[in-house]
Amino acid sequence: METATYRVIGTIHSPFTDGDTTPIQSIFSEAEGTIEVSPGYADGLEGLDGFSHIYLLYHFHRVNGFSLRQRPFADGSKERGIFAIRHCNRPNPIGISLVEVIAVEGSTVRVRGIDVLDGTPLLDIKPYVRQFDHRDTVRSGWVDARRIEEMKGRSFTPEDLREDEESSRT
Numbered sequence: 001m002e003t004a005t006y007r008v009i010g011t012i013h014s015p016f017t018d019g020d021t022t023p024i025q026s027i028f029s030e031a032e033g034t035i036e037v038s039p040g041y042a043d044g045l046e047g048l049d050g051f052s053h054i055y056l057l058y059h060f061h062r063v064n065g066f067s068l069r070q071r072p073f074a075d076g077s078k079e080r081g082i083f084a085i086r087h088c089n090r091p092n093p094i095g096i097s098l099v100e101v102i103a104v105e106g107s108t109v110r111v112r113g114i115d116v117l118d119g120t121p122l123l124d125i126k127p128y129v130r131q132f133d134h135r136d137t138v139r140s141g142w143v144d145a146r147r148i149e150e151m152k153g154r155s156f157t158p159e160d161l162r163e164d165e166e167s168s169r170t
């Protein structure tokens, strides 16, 4: 099977050390984080201070395995295909977050709206470009049936999942 390897270009620091209490998406997070870009890649930050928002691409380093069907955190009513949701247990555990830039200071980028664990390995940074990335008319599958207020918290907890597993065994 074909594989690809990537360079880790830095580390994402956040206030979160427990996955169960980390925001499920950056849109629901006011938390600030710092992106420490490794010295060998810091020159690539030139010009980034002109952008209000950036995409962070990173490795979900604390996941164990994957499943092609998962219940999304934002709607635990039903399992859905992993490529139709944003769950971290994916064949390639790559995450993406759109965050606001507070400041670029040397090899450090301070951001707001972080939804990842402290110490997450950074794979890439890309600027959010309204002219490239914005679409006026979109469909968002199962998410369209959910109200934004309902999705701020997790719709189920790890404890709920354990209870479901136990009851399906009995």
Ligand SMILES: C[S@@+](CC[C@H](N)C(=O)[O-])C[C@H]1O[C@@H](n2cnc3c(N)ncnc32)[C@H](O)[C@@H]1O
Residues within 6 Å of the ligand: 018, 019, 020, 021, 022, 023, 024, 025, 026, 059, 060, 061, 062, 063, 073, 086, 087, 088, 094, 095, 096, 097, 098, 115, 116, 117, 119, 120, 121
């Ligand atoms: C649902 S994922 C979505 C993240 C990202 N915005 C995306 O769409 O790819 C967010 C959750 O992933 C988990 N998570 C965050 N950082 C992680 C890491 N480094 N390793 C494992 N799980 C992580 C936390 O439970 C967090 O609430």
